[in-house]
Amino acid sequence: xxxxxxxxxxxxxxxxxxxxxxxxxxxxxxxxxxxxxxxxxxxxxxxxxxxxxxxxxxxxxxxxxxxxxxxxxxxxxxxxxxxxxxxxxxxxxxxxxxxxxxxxxxxxxxxxxxxxxxxxxxxxxxxxxxxxxxxxxxxxxxxxxxxxxxxxxxxxxxxxxxxxxxxxxxxxxxxxxxxxxxxxxxxxxxxxxxxxxxxxxxxxxxxxxxxxxxxxxxxxxxxxxxxxxxxxxxxxxxxxxxxxxxxxxxxxxxxxxxxxxxxxxxxxxxxxxxxxxxxxxxxxxxxxxxx
Amino acid sequence: xxxxxxxxxxxxxxxxxxxxxxxxxxxxxxxxxxxxxxxxxxxxxxxxxxxxxxxxxxxxxxxxxxxxxxxxxxxxxxxxxxxxxxxxxxxxxxxxxxxxxxxxxxxxxxxxxxxxxxxxxxxxxxxxxxxxxxxxxxxxxxxxxxxxxxxxxxxxxxxxxxxxxxxxxxxxxxxxxxxxxxxxxxxxxxxxxxxxxxxxxxxxxxxxxxxxxxxxxxxxxxxxxxxxxxxxxxxxxxxxxxxxxxxxxxxxxxxxxxxxxxxxxxxxxxxxxxxxxxxxxxxxxxxxxxxxxxxxxxxxxxxxxxxxxxxxxxxxxxxxxxxxxxxxxxxxxxxxxxxxxxxxxxxxxxxxxxxxxxxxxxxxxxxxxxxxxxxxxxxxxxxxxxxxxxxxxxxxxxxxxxxxxxxxxxxxxxxxxxxx
Numbered sequence: 001x002x003x004x005x006x007x008x009x010x011x012x013x014x015x016x017x018x019x020x021x022x023x024x025x026x027x028x029x030x031x032x033x034x035x036x037x038x039x040x041x042x043x044x045x046x047x048x049x050x051x052x053x054x055x056x057x058x059x060x061x062x063x064x065x066x067x068x069x070x071x072x073x074x075x076x077x078x079x080x081x082x083x084x085x086x087x088x089x090x091x092x093x094x095x096x097x098x099x100x101x102x103x104x105x106x107x108x109x110x111x112x113x114x115x116x117x118x119x120x121x122x123x124x125x126x127x128x129x130x131x132x133x134x135x136x137x138x139x140x141x142x143x144x145x146x147x148x149x150x151x152x153x154x155x156x157x158x159x160x161x162x163x164x165x166x167x168x169x170x171x172x173x174x175x176x177x178x179x180x181x182x183x184x185x186x187x188x189x190x191x192x193x194x195x196x197x198x199x200x201x202x203x204x205x206x207x208x209x210x211x212x213x214x215x216x217x218x219x220x221x222x223x224x225x226x227x228x229x230x231x232x233x234x235x236x237x238x239x240x241x242x243x244x245x246x247x248x249x250x251x252x253x254x255x256x257x258x259x260x261x262x263x264x265x266x267x268x269x270x271x272x273x274x275x276x277x278x279x280x281x282x283x284x285x286x287x288x289x290x291x
Numbered sequence: 292x293x294x295x296x297x298x299x300x301x302x303x304x305x306x307x308x309x310x311x312x313x314x315x316x317x318x319x320x321x322x323x324x325x326x327x328x329x330x331x332x333x334x335x336x337x338x339x340x341x342x343x344x345x346x347x348x349x350x351x352x353x354x355x356x357x358x359x360x361x362x363x364x365x366x367x368x369x370x371x372x373x374x375x376x377x378x379x380x381x382x383x384x385x386x387x388x389x390x391x392x393x394x395x396x397x398x399x400x401x402x403x404x405x406x407x408x409x410x411x412x413x414x415x416x417x418x419x420x421x422x423x424x425x426x427x428x429x430x431x432x433x434x435x436x437x438x439x440x441x442x443x444x445x446x447x448x449x450x451x452x453x454x455x456x457x458x459x460x461x462x463x464x465x466x467x468x469x470x471x472x473x474x475x476x477x478x479x480x481x482x483x484x485x486x487x488x489x490x491x492x493x494x495x496x497x498x499x500x501x502x503x504x505x506x507x508x509x510x511x512x513x514x515x516x517x518x519x520x521x522x523x524x525x526x527x528x529x530x531x532x533x534x535x536x537x538x539x540x541x542x543x544x545x546x547x548x549x550x551x552x553x554x555x556x557x558x559x560x561x562x563x564x565x566x567x568x569x570x571x572x573x574x575x576x577x578x579x580x581x582x583x584x585x586x587x588x589x590x591x592x593x594x595x596x597x598x599x600x601x602x603x604x605x606x607x608x609x610x611x612x613x614x615x616x617x618x619x620x621x622x623x624x625x626x627x628x629x630x631x632x633x634x635x636x637x638x639x640x641x642x643x644x645x646x647x648x649x650x651x652x653x654x655x656x657x658x659x660x661x662x663x664x665x666x667x668x669x670x671x672x673x674x675x676x677x678x679x680x681x682x683x684x685x686x687x688x689x690x691x692x693x694x695x696x697x698x699x700x701x702x703x704x705x706x707x708x709x710x711x
Contacts, residue, residue: 041677042365044391057710128535129547130571146535149477151692237478238537239689255362257387257677 029270036264041257054264063240064265067248070155074226074244077159078166078219086167086215090174091200104175111168119232122161123148126233148234155242161229166222170215177211178204213284220280224273245269317349318612318619321367321374324354326542326565330637341622348615368393368609375612376620379425381416381603382669383676388607389419395608398423400617408626412667413641416603426624427605429638430667431559432657433485434583436566438576441470441554449584455490455522458587462531465554472531474553476544477691480684481672485557486526487687488671489586489600490519496594497666504675504708511679512705515593520690520697522589527691537692542569549575557586559601560639560657578653585660599664602673603641675708682707 036055039048058064089107093100110118125132128146137144147153181204189203205212227246230236236243236251243251245265253262325331331354338350353374355363360378367373368388379385388394401423406414413427435458437449445468447461465472476482491500495515503511533539533553542565548556549570556562567575588596606623608616622628629640630648639658640646649655661667672680686700695703 041387041391043369043387043393126538128538129543129552144534146538149535149538234538235478237480237688239692239694240685250362254365255358255677256681257365257384259365 032263032266032270035260036267038260039258040260042254042259043257050260054261055268057261058264058268061252063243063252064248066241067243067245070243071224071226071245073155074159074162074223075220077163078223079216081159082163082167083170083212083215083219085163086170087174087212089167090171090178091204094175094178096179104172107171108168110165111172113165115165115228116232118161118165119229122157123233126157149238151238151241154234154238158230158233158242161233162223162226165229166219170219173211173215173218174208177208181207216284217277217280220276221273224269224276245272316347316613316615317351318376318616319351319353319374320376320606320619321353321355321360322378323360324356325637326561327568327637329564329635333632333635333637337623337628341619344622345615345618348619350619373609375616376425376606376608379417379605379607380670380673381427381605382673383680384673385417385424385607386419387676389422389424393610394424395610395612396422396424397426397608397617400621401426405621408624408642410641410643413603413605416669417605417607425605425607426620427603427641428624428629429604429632430641430661431561431602431604431639432599432660432667433489433557433559433586433601434657434660435586436548436556436558436562436581436583438548438551438554439580439582441465441551444468445470445554447554449582452584452587455493455587455589459525459529462526462529462555466529466531471533471553472529472555473533474539474544474548474556475532475536475691476539476541477532477537477688478540480688481670482541482544482558483691484672484684484687485600486523487519487683487690488668489557490522490589491516491671492598492600492668493586493589493592493594493596494519494522496592497598497668499593500668500671500674506708510705510708512701516701516704517697520686520700523687524690524697527693532691537688545569546571551576560654563651563653564636578651581653583653583657594668595665597660597663598666598668599660600668600670602670603667604638605641676711678711679704679707 035046037049037051038046039050039054040046089103093103093107113121123131126147128134128137128144128149133147134144147157185203185207186199189199194202224244225246226244227250230242230244230247231250234242236247240251246269249262249265249269253259253265322334334352338352341350342348364377368377373393398421401414405426406423409427413430414423417423417425417427439449442449442461442465445465447464449461452458452461462472495503499515502508503513503516533547536544539547544556545558545562545565546569547553548558548562549566549568550572556566563581566581567573569575585597586600606620608620624642626642626645629642629645632638632648633640633645633654634648634650636649636651636654639649639654646655646658649658668674670680671683674680675683682704686695686703689695690697690700
C-alpha cells in the first residue's frame, strides 16, 4: 500500500501526537461521559450510579435553557455584528501604510488583553457608583444607571464586550486574506470602470470567501466556549440570566459540587460543538469548493 | 477547552510545590485571601515565631481569593499537592470532605487536652461522626449594623427596633427621609441570603431547620419556609436597597456603607474593618457613629430571640499531613496568639478566655451576644451543603428582584434538597 516510504513516516510521526491526543482529548471526553451517569460531589469514590438522571435534570432546568439561548445569541451577534465590523475595518486598513499599522495595532489591542482583565475593565466602565458610567450620568445630571444589574440590559452589555474583544482577531484574518488578493485583478476591474463598491463585492469578497468561512467557523466555536468574560462582568447574574453554557457548567457543576451533573453539561456542549462543526463543514465549506 | 487547560496549569503549578515540600518538614497552609492587610501580617509574624522556636520546620502559607478557593479546593484536595492544613467554614462541605476520607482524624491530639481549650459549641463544629478533623479558630456573627448619623437624620431610634415590623417601619421612615435604608451586595447573592437565613433562624428555628434538612414535614417546602420568603418579600417591596444593588458585590457594598451611602447593613462582625478599608477615604464610619443591633425577632417564630447566626471557622488537617501540622495548629491557636488576634480586631477568637484582648468596645459587644445566645446557627449555605446552599442564595436574589414568589422559592429549595 505505502511504497514511497510513507509507512515509515506514519509509524514515526503518528504515535506521539496520537498518544497526546488520546491522553488529553479523547480520554477526558470518555471520562466525562462516564461521570455524567453518576452523582458525584467531587470528593471520594465514584459509586452512586444514577443513569440518565443528570441529563433529565439538565433538560428540565430553566437556567440551562436560558444559557443555551444566550450562547445562540452570542453566535448570532458574532456573525451579524462582529464579522461585518471586522470586515469593514479590514477593507479600510488592509493596505500596508504606517497609519494603517497603527490602526491595526489599536484594533487588535482588545484581543491581546487577557479575558479576565477586559472583563474587569468593563465592569468598572459599567459601574454606576464609581465607574465611568457614573461619571457620564453625573455629567449629564441624570440618575446613575446600572447596566449589569438590569436583567434587560446585562446580556447586551456582555455581547458588546464580546464583540469589542474579538473583532480584532477576525479583522486580522481578513487583512491577511485581502493582502493576498492580486492587485492586477483590482486594477483590471477599475480600468473596466468598476466603482469602489463593485470592486469590493465582485472582486475582493469572492476572493476572500475562504477566510470569511473560516472566520464564521471560529466565531461559532468561540461563542460556544465563552466563559472568562462573563465571570468578572456579571458572574451569570442577575438571577442567573446571563450564563453561557460554559459558565453554567462551572457554576452548577463545579462550584455546587455536582461534578456528575457538570459532566453531563460538558457532554451536551461537546455534542453541540461537534454537530455544529460537522454540519458547517459539510454545508458551507464543501459547497464552497465546488463552486 | 480553556477551563480544562486552566485546571491542568493549576495542577502542574501545585505539583511543583509538592516536590519541594517533601524534602523537609514543611507545613503547607492554604487559606482564603484575607480582607485586610493586617491579617496577612499577623500570619507571617506567627509563622516566623513558630519557625524560630522549631528549627527545621518551615511553614508555607498560601492564599487564594474566596471564589477560587471554593471552586478549586475539591480538585486540589484529591491531588498529591494538597495542603497539610486548610481553612474551613465547617458545615456541609466539611462533612463531604470527611466522608470522602481525605481528612486526618486528629481525635487523639484533641482528647489529650487540646479540646478543653475551646468551648464545646466551637470544637463540635469540627467533629464528624465522633471524630475530630480540625480545630476552630473564630466565630463570626451576623448583626444589623447601622450608621448613627443617618438614623438620626430620619429620626429613627435603633434601640426601639425589636421586632421585624419595627425594622420595616424604620426602613419606610428612612426611605421617606430620602436616605437609602439598606446597603446590600446582591451580585454575590449570599449577602442577601443573610436576610433569608436569619429569618429562617427566627421563624423555623434550630429544630425546624434540622427537620427540613432531614426532609420531615415537607422539607423546605412548608408554611414556615414560605413565611420566611414572605417576610423577606415584605422588606423587598419597600425597595430598601441602594440602586443597582444586583451589580454590587460584597466588597463594594461594605465600601458604600463606609461611605455613608446607606443606613443599615446586615453583615458579619468583620464589617467593622472592611467598611473602613473599602470606603473612599479609607476611614469609613467613625467608631462613635457606628452601631449595631441584633437581628429583630419575628412574631410567632419558633427560634430563640437571642439565637445568633454566623460562622464557625477553623482549620482542617488533611490525610498524610506533614508531621508538624498539629504542632503548628496548636501554636497558632494558643491562647496568647489568639488574644493577639482579638487585640488587633482581626476576628473574634474562639479559644477560651481569649476575648480579653478585644479592646474594641463594639467588637466586645458582638462577643457578648454569644454569651446570651442559646444556639448559634451556621450560615445556611454552609450548613446545608453546596447545592441546597447555592439554591437558597439564588432564590433569595430572585425574590429580591421580584422574579419569583415565596411559594416558588420554597419549592425550588426543596427540589434542590431532594436532588442532593
